[in-house]
Structure formats: structure tokens, C-alpha cells
Amino acid sequence: MLPRLAIYLFAPLASASLVQLPQWPQRRLSPAGRLGLRPLPAAPRGSGQVQMVFDRFDRDAMRLVMDAQVEARKLGGSAVGTEHLLLAGTMQADAIQQALDRAGVKASGVRDAIRGPGGGSIPSLDGLFGLKAKDELLPFSKDTERCFRTTLIRSGEEHDWALIGSKDLILSVLRDEEVDAGALQLLTKMGLDRQSVLEEVEAGERELVGAGGASSGKNTTLSQCSVDLTRKARNGQLDPMVGRTAEVRRCMQILVRRRKNNPVLIGDPGVGKTAIAEGLAQAIVEETVPEKLKGKRVLALELGLLVADTKYRGQFEQRLKEVVEEVTASKDTILFIDELHTLVGAGAAEGAIDAANLLKPALARGELQCIGATTVAEYRKYIEKDAALERRFQPVRVEEPTIAQTLEILSGLKAMYSKHHGVSYSEDALVAAAKLAVRYIPDRFLPDKAIDLIDEAGALVQIAAFESTSRAKATPEVGVNDIAAVVAQWTGIPVSKLDGDESRRMLNLEQQLHERVIGQDGAISAISRALRRARVGLRSPRRPVASLVFSGPTGVGKTELAKAVADVYYGSEQAMVRIDMSEYMESHSVSRLTGPPPGYVGYEAGGQLSEAVRRNPHTVVLLDEIEKAHPDVFNILLQVLEDGRLTDNKGRTVDFTNAMLILTSNVGSRTILSMAQARSSQQVADVDDEAYIEMRSAVKRELLQRFRPEFLNRLDEIIVFAALKRHEVMQVAELMLTELTARCAENGYTIQLTPALKEVVVENGFSPTYGARPLRRAMQRLCEDAIAEAILDSFVFEGEVLTMDASAKGGVLLKNKRGKTREHTPPAGQGIEDDMVAPAANGEALPQYDMGLQPLTRPIV
Missing domain, CATH: 1.10.8.60 (Helicase, Ruva Protein; domain 3)
Known part of the structure; x- marks a missing residue:
């Protein structure tokens, strides 16, 4: 269909009355050929060898002629005149339409002059394809033939037989001064001067975003390295700009200046700097701009494409020089350079200058209009350092919207x-x-x-x-x-x-935490209340989820409770940042929390605390043994506890408002043990509630002596852990033994433990002074060693059941499924706590240990 239609369409061109041309040079298939249009048969004998004119047309010239054919046929004309070509030119979404529009040849005016009011738009190429071959297509008028002849000759003489573009045809239409030219009569009817329109279109030859490029048939540097935002706005390809009226107005105010008319948009990433440039392009298309900005084009320059493939010295400078010449010659182009700071140093090599220095003269004279966009940090780092470049731009602050x-x-x-x-x-x-x-x-x-x-x-x-x-x-x-x-x-x-299941889970937080932590009801209750406030959104959005101090003797569950919170509420024990504050005892080590200052080793790695929370803000931050940290650490923690924020070594603000801060301390452990020992008629584990309240008050007084008031005053709660009672130690032993049997089951051994054995483990591991840690050592000596020896001696095989009971000598009695028994008695005096004595209540020096340590000369707290 298409080749046959093309023959009908261009049949008038085969007439001998058009022009006889010499043999055309052999070239590759033209865009017209790629469209599927094949040359017409040879002209009748006697007419000479007439080549097909449309074979020299590019795709846009073909579209222009086809649209003109459709318009002439719809208007009922007898031939396709130059006025129809001009009408088709006003409907093209390219540089032709822009140049004609600036000259006053607007689509609406041409439509009224030729088609009359209410005419529809020109159908697309697809509409033309809908014509049937039997439909009569119009010939071209004499002035149109004259236009084709002139264009062909100019193509051979001036452009070395380059393909003919749509702009070449429009220029030929406007250069025709014959009185019978339909375009001339049309312009006269519209009250326009032909010469003025011609000059405007000729000036627009440097317009680089036309579909066929420049009239030479080649894409220029600017067209290859830029995107026309005004064209995108005209075609509805840009997102609408909402708000930012003040910023756009400020840009317009700077652009209409005579000198140094180059605004630079400065703002944080993501606040809408590029959207403002796109909004300006939309305003230009809608003609809601000052008169001096009407008809302007906003081209987004892609600096990366400009630098790409510049292998040899001078290539980048030549490209940039061409861009500057094209922009200054066009008089209607505004360059938009996103990431303006990349100009500094771009293309620079040994003995060469960078892009910024190449643009400075044109920017200062006002010949090159440019809109830049960059962030505040990069503007300070690159632009402000170059005072000569900075003074050529006028800053426009773009603040984050509310x-x-x-x-x-x-x-x-x-x-x-x-x-x-x-x-x-x-x-x-x-x-x-x-x-x-x-x-x-x-x-x-x-x-x-x-x-x-x-x-x-x-x-x-x-x-x-x-x-x-x-x-x-x-x-x-x-x-x-x-x-x-x-x-x-x-x-x-x-x-x-919250759904129903999660609501019930949040209400039962205490029960879930008690599955891992035995006792310490006050601590678990305080944490549960804080988590419930945070989950329903009642907590302050400018503070951490909770800031708690866990104070008490060693081995009572302070660290274990922090792990349980991370597991139960935050999903995993891995969702916890644990920092041992004994590593920050020296003043120079404090900077490791937020990162070393510039110039020091580790600056790029960031801080141990700030980087961990920045990457995972929903976490538990455990600062273990806080009393061992240097006093300067507490200065850093003040802003975290009060405002939920911390500034790292790179100036970035780290958010702590979704983190829970838990600070553990052994301050007050002496007070707890001394008050228990003072009650000679009671064990430490048997203190009542009244005694606990008294003990908690004493510990808080000791904390006030150790830490500054402004630090303690920022904490949500100070939780004092009591020493473990005997029945609580029994529950801890059951948890540990359950874990042991689970590990054995993973290796294929089933272990059965009797209640009597549990009593033996508690008896050997119970220590009010050192909490639950001696219990773990007792379990290792009594149970783990016995199981290991039984496996190695083949007393028990994989898949068998091993029963463990207490022996009469206070050891462990093992029995396998074959009925054999053996006794395991741990060596006496092998536990660490066997050589330990309770610290002195008055803070005097600790006793000397067998491991050779000398006694301390000052209290530990």
C-alpha cells in the first residue's frame, strides 16, 4: 500500500515541466527509502533522466509534504500550494514551528487565514496511510514546484547533496518573491512581512533540536548533548510544577537582567531544584513569562555527554566552544546545567583549562544565559572557592517545603x-x-x-x-x-x-520477656510500658523510644534483658548495637563514637555509634558498663538523650528517635550487697519490697555522686536490678539446662535430667554476689563435661537416650539405655567463684587473687 501510495502522491514530480537534473551521486538508502517509498518509473521518453525528488527528502521533509497534501485535499483545493506547506510547518512539533511562532506565524492565525475558524488539526502520517489508492491525490502547484526546484539546487550547491530537511523546504517557501506564491499572499493577508519572517527562520537555523537537526543534515554538538525542556513541556512530557512561585519569579527576575543574568538554584537533594527549571520551561510555553523570555528555549545540558569520548587534548574544549557559539548565536536559548559544580574540573587535563573557565567570559557578558542547580554542600565546596565563577551567578535558595x-x-x-x-x-x-x-x-x-x-x-x-x-x-x-x-x-x-494479634502481643510483652529473663519485674515492666507508648504513637517524636539505665550487681540479667528486647520487639538479637564502654576510657577514643575528624585515619569509615544507627535506625543501643567511659562521652550522649539526634564527623545528623537506649552500670552493686549482708537473719535473695525500695534509693544516691545531674535528668528511668533469689536462680538453671539438651539433640543425643540434678547444679552455682554466671560454670563442670566424656568413651551412641541424675557424693550419675551407669565427680575448687570473696562494703581495696594480680589502690567505683 505505502509504495503505491507514494507513487500517486509524488506522480506530479515526474513531469518534464519540473526540472531536469544531472545524475545524482550514489548514496545509501535515504530516510524516504527507509519509509518504504521507492522511486517512480522512468519519465516518458524525451523528458531526459529525471530523478525522484523525494528520494532526497529526509523523514521530516516527507512528513511535511504529506501533511500539506492532506490539508489541501481537505480544503477542496485543486493543487498543493506553498501556503499548505507553510500551514504544515506551523503544525510541526520541532524547531520550524518554534521559529515561525516567534515570527508571528502562529498556528491559530494560519488556520484562520487558510482554513477558516474551527478547523481541526492536521492528521498524522497514520491518517494519510488511511487513504485508499483509488482516492484522487492533488498535484503540486507551480509555486510548489518552484520551491522544490530551488531546494534541490541549493542542496547540491551549498550542502554537497545532503538530505533535504523540512526547514530547507520552509526556507525555500519564504524566499519565493513571485506574486503568484501562495505563501506570500497568505502572509500579506495576515499582515506579516515576508522578509521579517524569513530572517527569523534563518536565525533559527542554529536551533539544534529540530527532528532533522540543522539544515546541513547533521546533528550539532548542542543537539547531541542537550534535552529541550520546552519541547517536552509543549508535548506534555513534564510533570506539573506545584508551588515554588517565588523561586520561579526570582529566576525570571535574574534572567531578564542585562548582565550576569544567570541564576543558580541552591538547595538540599530532593527539594525540587530541577522541577523549578522544568516549571520555567512550562511557563515559557504557556507564555506566562515577561516579554523578554517569550519564545526562549530551555535546554538541559548533559555535561557527561559533552565530556564523553574526548580522548585527545583539545576535543573537549572544541565541543564546549561549539556549544557556547551555538547558544550565543541563537539569542533564544537558556542552558540548564544540573549539578553545576561538575563544571569545575570537567575536561581539565595537564595544560588545559576546565569547563568553568571556558564559560566565564560568555557568562559575564550576558551572551550565555545559564541556570545552574547544585546542593548547598557542593556549592560551598566548589563554586564559592572560585570567586570569579561565583560572582557570575546569582543564588536562589530553594528551601525544603513544609x-x-x-x-x-x-x-x-x-x-x-x-x-x-x-x-x-x-x-x-x-x-x-x-x-x-x-x-x-x-x-x-x-x-x-x-x-x-x-x-x-x-x-x-x-x-x-x-x-x-x-x-x-x-x-x-x-x-x-x-x-x-x-x-x-x-x-x-x-x-x-495495630491489628488484633499485634495488640495482644504488645499487651503481653512482660510475659514474653520473662520467658528469657527471670525476675527483675520492675525493669521488664518499665521497658514494656515504653514500647507500648512507642508502638501506638504516644511517645515524643523528638526523643528516643526510651532511655534507661540498668544498675545492679553483675550477673543479674542486665545485658540479657537488652538482648531479649531486641529479639521480642525488634525481631532479632542482631537488631542491637552493643558498645563496650570500657573501650572508651581515654579521651582520644571518644571520637570513635562519631568518627575521627578530617585528616585522621578512619575518617571515611564513620563512627562506631553514629554509623550503626544511621544504617539501622530501628534498633536497641546497648552501652555496656557506662561508668567506665571517659567523661567526654557523656557530653556526646546529652544531645542523643534529649533531642534524639547526633551529628557525625561529616556533619550528617543521625536520627535516634526510633532507637531504644539502654545503659548498663555496676554502680551501686556494693550498696546492694552490703545492705543484704547487714540483714544477718535474711539471705540476699529474701529481701522484701520495703527493703528493695530502700536499696533502690541508696543506689540512686550513689549514681548522683558518680554522674552529672544534667546526664541523669535526661534519662527516662533508672532501673535497679536486685540480686537473684534462690527460686529465681532455679528458673535460670532450668533455662540453661533446656538449652543444653537442645544442643545435644542437634547432635543426635537425647538427654534426660532429673530434678535432683537440677538441685545439685543450683547448689554448686548459686552465688548472691556474682549472680547467674557461676551457675553457667557449674553446669559446665557437672553436666557438659560428663556428657563430653560419655560420648568420647562410647558410653552413649548417637540416637540413644542418656539419663543424668545426682549422685550420693554430690556429682552426676549417668545411665545409658543398656542399663550401664557411671559417676562423674568434678574436681574440687575449679570454679572461679571458689577463690572469690565479696567486695568490701566500704570501697576498700579488693583482696589479692591467686592469678597474681596486685590489689587495687583505689575503689573500683
Whole structure:
């Protein structure tokens, strides 16, 4: 169909009355040929060898001629005149249309002059393909033939037989001064001067974004390294800009200056700097700009493409020089350079200058208009250092929008994202996106992070609808829970609304924590209350989830409780940052928390505390044995405890508002033990509630003596751990023995323990002074050693049951399934606690140990 249609369309060109041309040089297949248009048969004898004119046309010239043919036929004309070519030119979405528009040849005016009011738009190439071969197609008028003849001759004489573009045809139409030229009569009717229109279009020859490139048929440097934002705006390819009226107005004010008319947009990443440049392009297309900016083009320069493949010295400078010459000659181009700081040093090599220095002269004279965009940090680092470059730009501050302004932006973009994902967005979802982004994504900026939330939530709902078995026809809606689900995926923080199962789990936190930590009801209750406040959103959003101090003797479960919280509430024991504060006893080691200053080893690695929380903000931060840290550490912790934030060595703010801070300390352990020993008629484990309250008050007084008031005053609660009672030690022993049997089962051995053996383990491991740790050592000596010897001696085989009971001598009696028995008696005096004595209550020197340590000369606290 298409080749035959082309023959009908261009049959008039085969007439001998057009022009006889010499043999054309052999060339590769032209765009016309690639369209499927083949040359016409040879002309009749006697007419000479006439080559097909359209074989020299590129794709856009072919489209122009086809559109002119369709328009002439719709208007009922007898031939295709130059006025129809001009009409088709005003409808092209390229540089031709832009140049004609600037000259006053607007589509609406031409439509009124030729077609009359109410005419429809020119159909596309597909519309022409809908014509049938039997339909009569119009010949070309004499002025159109004259236009083709002139264009062909100029192509051979001036452009070395380059392909003919649509702009070449329009220039030939406007250069025709014959009185019978339809285009001339049209311009006269519209009250326009032909010569003025011609000069405007000729000046636009340097316009580089036309579909066929420049009239020479080659793409120029600027067209290869830039994107026309005004064209995208005209074609509806840019997102609408909402708000930012003041910033756009400020840019316009700078652009209409006579000298140094180059604004630079300075703001944090994601606040909308690029959107402001796109909004300016949209305003130019809508002609809602000052007169001096009407008809301007905004080209986004891709500096990476400009530098690419510049292997030899001078190539980059030549490319940039061509770009500057093209922009200054066009008089209507505004360059937009995103990441402006990349100009400094771009293309620089030994003996060469960088892009910034190449642009300085044109920027200062006002010949080159440029809009830059960069972040605050990079502007200070690169632009401010070069005073000569800085003075050529006028800064425009772009601040982060508020939540209300972000909501307006999301409302303006909602339609585009709804269309893209095939979903709808509720108003509550937009509000949740703005608020949750601020609260849970502090390291990014509005509106970018909120836009990303609604984008990914739309993708989430779209995929869920696709995977749904119901395949409902109703448009799925993005709700608050979908936004919360995306936030949870990004941060690991549970922010969705509580369901029934989770509500019950939060109410039973104490029971879950007691499964791992025996006793310490006060500590577990305080932590559970803090977690419930945080989960329902009642806690302060500017403070950590909880800031707690665990004080008490060693081995009573302080560290174990922190691990249990990480496991039960945060999902895993790995969700805990544990820092041993004994590593920060020296003043120079304090910087390791936030990172060494610039110039020191480890600067790029960041701080041990700040980097861990920055990467995982939903965590438990355990600062173990805080009393051993250097006093300067507490200065760093003050802002964390009060404001939930910490600034690292690179100036980044680390958010602690979703972290729980637990500080363990042995301060007060002497007080706890001394008060218990003073009650000679009672064991330490048998103190009543009144005695515990008295003990807690004494420990807090000791903490006040050890730590500064401003530090203690920022803590949510000081929790004093009491020494373990005997029945609590028995429960700890059961937990440890259960873990032992589970490890044996993993290796294929079934272990059965009698209650009598548990009593023996507790009897050998119970120590009010040292808590539950001696219990672990007793279990190792009594149980683990006996099982290991039984396995190595083949007393028990894999898959068999081994029964363990207490012996009459206080050891362990083992019995296998074959009825054989053996006794294991641990060596006497092998436990560490056998050589330990309780610390003196008055803080005097500790006794000397067998391991050769000398007695301390000062109290440990």
C-alpha cells in the first residue's frame, strides 16, 4: 500500500515541466527509502533522466509534504500550494514551528487565514496511510514546484547533496518573491512581512533540536548533548510544577537582567531544584513569562555527554566552544546545567583549562544565559572557592517545603501516578506519605521522599491487584496502610495500624520477656510500658523510644534483658548495637563514637555509634558498663538523650528517635550487697519490697555522686536490678539446662535430667554476689563435661537416650539405655567463684587473687 501510495502522491514530480537534473551521486538508502517509498518509473521518453525528488527528502521533509497534501485535499483545493506547506510547518512539533511562532506565524492565525475558524488539526502520517489508492491525490502547484526546484539546487550547491530537511523546504517557501506564491499572499493577508519572517527562520537555523537537526543534515554538538525542556513541556512530557512561585519569579527576575543574568538554584537533594527549571520551561510555553523570555528555549545540558569520548587534548574544549557559539548565536536559548559544580574540573587535563573557565567570559557578558542547580554542600565546596565563577551567578535558595506544601505537591502529581499505576490515591494516603516521610525518613528531604512513597505504594498495590485471585475490575485504591507498609520495608520500623494479634502481643510483652529473663519485674515492666507508648504513637517524636539505665550487681540479667528486647520487639538479637564502654576510657577514643575528624585515619569509615544507627535506625543501643567511659562521652550522649539526634564527623545528623537506649552500670552493686549482708537473719535473695525500695534509693544516691545531674535528668528511668533469689536462680538453671539438651539433640543425643540434678547444679552455682554466671560454670563442670566424656568413651551412641541424675557424693550419675551407669565427680575448687570473696562494703581495696594480680589502690567505683 505505502509504495503505491507514494507513487500517486509524488506522480506530479515526474513531469518534464519540473526540472531536469544531472545524475545524482550514489548514496545509501535515504530516510524516504527507509519509509518504504521507492522511486517512480522512468519519465516518458524525451523528458531526459529525471530523478525522484523525494528520494532526497529526509523523514521530516516527507512528513511535511504529506501533511500539506492532506490539508489541501481537505480544503477542496485543486493543487498543493506553498501556503499548505507553510500551514504544515506551523503544525510541526520541532524547531520550524518554534521559529515561525516567534515570527508571528502562529498556528491559530494560519488556520484562520487558510482554513477558516474551527478547523481541526492536521492528521498524522497514520491518517494519510488511511487513504485508499483509488482516492484522487492533488498535484503540486507551480509555486510548489518552484520551491522544490530551488531546494534541490541549493542542496547540491551549498550542502554537497545532503538530505533535504523540512526547514530547507520552509526556507525555500519564504524566499519565493513571485506574486503568484501562495505563501506570500497568505502572509500579506495576515499582515506579516515576508522578509521579517524569513530572517527569523534563518536565525533559527542554529536551533539544534529540530527532528532533522540543522539544515546541513547533521546533528550539532548542542543537539547531541542537550534535552529541550520546552519541547517536552509543549508535548506534555513534564510533570506539573506545584508551588515554588517565588523561586520561579526570582529566576525570571535574574534572567531578564542585562548582565550576569544567570541564576543558580541552591538547595538540599530532593527539594525540587530541577522541577523549578522544568516549571520555567512550562511557563515559557504557556507564555506566562515577561516579554523578554517569550519564545526562549530551555535546554538541559548533559555535561557527561559533552565530556564523553574526548580522548585527545583539545576535543573537549572544541565541543564546549561549539556549544557556547551555538547558544550565543541563537539569542533564544537558556542552558540548564544540573549539578553545576561538575563544571569545575570537567575536561581539565595537564595544560588545559576546565569547563568553568571556558564559560566565564560568555557568562559575564550576558551572551550565555545559564541556570545552574547544585546542593548547598557542593556549592560551598566548589563554586564559592572560585570567586570569579561565583560572582557570575546569582543564588536562589530553594528551601525544603513544609508538610502542607508537600501535600499540595502530592495532590498535583496524584493524577499522573494514578494513571501510571492504574490505581487511585485516597487523601489520607497523601497525608500519611507526607507525615510518615518526615517522621521515619529523616536523612532525605521533602518532597522527594514523599513522592517516592506514593510511587512505590502505587506499585505495591498494582502488583497486589495483579496477583489477586479475584481480579476485580474496580480500580484498586492506595490507602494509609499501603504507605505504612512501604515505610516499614524501607526502614524496618513497624508503622502500620495495630491489628488484633499485634495488640495482644504488645499487651503481653512482660510475659514474653520473662520467658528469657527471670525476675527483675520492675525493669521488664518499665521497658514494656515504653514500647507500648512507642508502638501506638504516644511517645515524643523528638526523643528516643526510651532511655534507661540498668544498675545492679553483675550477673543479674542486665545485658540479657537488652538482648531479649531486641529479639521480642525488634525481631532479632542482631537488631542491637552493643558498645563496650570500657573501650572508651581515654579521651582520644571518644571520637570513635562519631568518627575521627578530617585528616585522621578512619575518617571515611564513620563512627562506631553514629554509623550503626544511621544504617539501622530501628534498633536497641546497648552501652555496656557506662561508668567506665571517659567523661567526654557523656557530653556526646546529652544531645542523643534529649533531642534524639547526633551529628557525625561529616556533619550528617543521625536520627535516634526510633532507637531504644539502654545503659548498663555496676554502680551501686556494693550498696546492694552490703545492705543484704547487714540483714544477718535474711539471705540476699529474701529481701522484701520495703527493703528493695530502700536499696533502690541508696543506689540512686550513689549514681548522683558518680554522674552529672544534667546526664541523669535526661534519662527516662533508672532501673535497679536486685540480686537473684534462690527460686529465681532455679528458673535460670532450668533455662540453661533446656538449652543444653537442645544442643545435644542437634547432635543426635537425647538427654534426660532429673530434678535432683537440677538441685545439685543450683547448689554448686548459686552465688548472691556474682549472680547467674557461676551457675553457667557449674553446669559446665557437672553436666557438659560428663556428657563430653560419655560420648568420647562410647558410653552413649548417637540416637540413644542418656539419663543424668545426682549422685550420693554430690556429682552426676549417668545411665545409658543398656542399663550401664557411671559417676562423674568434678574436681574440687575449679570454679572461679571458689577463690572469690565479696567486695568490701566500704570501697576498700579488693583482696589479692591467686592469678597474681596486685590489689587495687583505689575503689573500683
